[in-house]
Amino acid sequence: MDGLRVRVPAFAKLNLTLLVLDKRTDGFHELRTVFQTIALHDSLEIEFQPARRTRLSIECSVDIPGDNLILRAAEAVLTELNIKAEVRFRLEKRIPMGGGLGGGSSDAAATLLTLPVMMGRAVAAERLSAMALELGSDVPFFLEGGTALGLGRGEELYSLPELPETPVLLACSGIHVPTSQAFADLQRQPATGLTSPIHHNRMKRFQSLVAGVVCPESSSGWMSLSENDFEAAVFSRFPQLTTFRQLLIDRGGLLARMSGSGSTVFGLFRTAAVRDRAARRLTQDRSDVQWVATTLLPRNQYRRAWRRSLAPARKRLGPSVKEFGWIA
Numbered sequence: 001m002d003g004l005r006v007r008v009p010a011f012a013k014l015n016l017t018l019l020v021l022d023k024r025t026d027g028f029h030e031l032r033t034v035f036q037t038i039a040l041h042d043s044l045e046i047e048f049q050p051a052r053r054t055r056l057s058i059e060c061s062v063d064i065p066g067d068n069l070i071l072r073a074a075e076a077v078l079t080e081l082n083i084k085a086e087v088r089f090r091l092e093k094r095i096p097m098g099g100g101l102g103g104g105s106s107d108a109a110a111t112l113l114t115l116p117v118m119m120g121r122a123v124a125a126e127r128l129s130a131m132a133l134e135l136g137s138d139v140p141f142f143l144e145g146g147t148a149l150g151l152g153r154g155e156e157l158y159s160l161p162e163l164p165e166t167p168v169l170l171a172c173s174g175i176h177v178p179t180s181q182a183f184a185d186l187q188r189q190p191a192t193g194l195t196s197p198i199h200h201n202r203m204k205r206f207q208s209l210v211a212g213v214v215c216p217e218s219s220s221g222w223m224s225l226s227e228n229d230f231e232a233a234v235f236s237r238f239p240q241l242t243t244f245r246q247l248l249i250d251r252g253g254l255l256a257r258m259s260g261s262g263s264t265v266f267g268l269f270r271t272a273a274v275r276d277r278a279a280r281r282l283t284q285d286r287s288d289v290q291w292v293a294t295t296l297l298p299r300n301q302y303r304r305a306w307r308r309s310l311a312p313a314r315k316r317l318g319p320s321v322k323e324f325g326w327i328a
Contacts, residue, residue, distance in 0.1 A: 003049040004118050008309040009041040010110040011145060011297055012101040013138070014168070014259045014266055017209055020186060020229040021199060028137070028153045029183065032206050034160070034213060035138075037145040037297040038168055042103055044070070044110050045090040048118040054078055058089040062097070069108035069135055076131045077115040080123060087115070096290075098176035100260030102138045109142030113306065113327060117313045122324050129155075138260075144326075146299025149210060160213055162298040166268050167275035169253070169282075170292040171244040175263040177234055182261035185233035223255040223268065234262040241265055244289065251278035268296075303327070 014036045021030040056071050058064070074087050089111075095103030112132055116123045123131075132139035137153040149158040205225050212222025235242045241263055248256035248267030252274045256267040269275035272295075279291045306327050307314070314327075 003047065004313060005045065005047045006114060006118065006310060006313050007043060007045045008110050008114050009305050010044050010095075010103070010106040011037045011039070011041040011142070011302060011305075012095045012103060012106060012294075013037050013141065014101070014257075014296075015228065016213075016257070017206065017226045018228045018230065018260065019202060019206055020183075030152065031137075031150065031154050032203070033150040033154055034210065035141045035148045035150050035154075035157075036163065037142075037299075037302050038101075038294050039297045040095060040101070040170070040292060040294040042095050042107055042110075043092040044107060044114075045092075046111070046114055046118065047086075047088040048115065049086045051084055051086040054084045055086045056089075057087075058091060060091040060093060062093045064091070064093075064097075069104050069139075070111050073108040073111035073131075073135055074115060076134070077112060077119075077123070080127065080131065081116065081119060081121045083119055083121070085119070096172045096174070096264060098178060099172060099264035100177065100258060100262045101170075101264050102142065102260065105136050105138035106142045108132070108135045108139050112139075113143065114310065114313075117310055117324055117327065125325060144299065145297065145302030147213065147296075159299070160210070162300070163213065163296050165298065165301075166296045167270075167272045168294045168296060169248060169267045169269065169275050169279055170290075170294065171241075171248065171265040171267075171282075172290040172292055173238075173240065173244065173263055173265075173288075174290070175238050175241070177238075177262040179261045182230050182234055185237060186230060226255055226257055228258050230261045231258050234258065238263060244286075247282060247286065248278070251281060253278070 016034040016036050019032040023029050056074050070089055095101050112128055129140050132143055133155045137155055140155045147160040147163050149160055209222045209225035244265045245256045253267030258265050279293050282291050303326055
């Protein structure tokens, strides 16, 4: 196959709720979360050319580590398919780095999804998920998108009914919160097992939230059950984030939470008009913060965006495109 170029989106995510439970024997913490993709996305351009020797390069609108997840994902795909190629990446970053929105994980998943299609070689879904998990706990979620229950490290995923395209306003402060630092700051009680009295009430609350998301007639009732265990630890180090959360509520937010291990704080709004009014006022009052208007992104729209982006590669592949699962 001759050289091929595509441009694909790498969407951000929110954690609508996030519990950090016991530390596991593998050193990771047991998590309970609800993931949700949003329309905010990075843009990743990929050029693929078969070659005698593999060469990977990346250009980015911001400084990123040389050993980044995109290049690691590309190496994993080429190794898995035993293909040598010259692959060039150009990444336009729109998702704040270190903000708890999963930008790096989404970029990696975009690479895992796109390169096999460009090569005309499918990777089994189970193997692709395993490759994603090797890159990071959040990466498997971005292979599917939408609304999903996350257990274990966050990699045990169960699709949930889609939430509507709820308007979202992000408070992006530019504060970088390394996940390792957030865990280090997080003060937990000694591990006593998931069925212990310490966790019992919290697990019931989490189950009620998931049930609220599943049942459409519950409307936004689940929002009152949302929590993020990282907030206390991260807010104590960066107290201004507490202010941003309160500002979102004061300006009409139905729910305001920090996403992941921070530092982005998000607000969900009843209508786009209320959100946009809040964005204008907050931009005037707090110009030191970037206020980004977006929406929740359901799974069907997530997949539609991917199919549009991969149309050039899919056209080249012809009948064999059916091998590529939902992106076909």
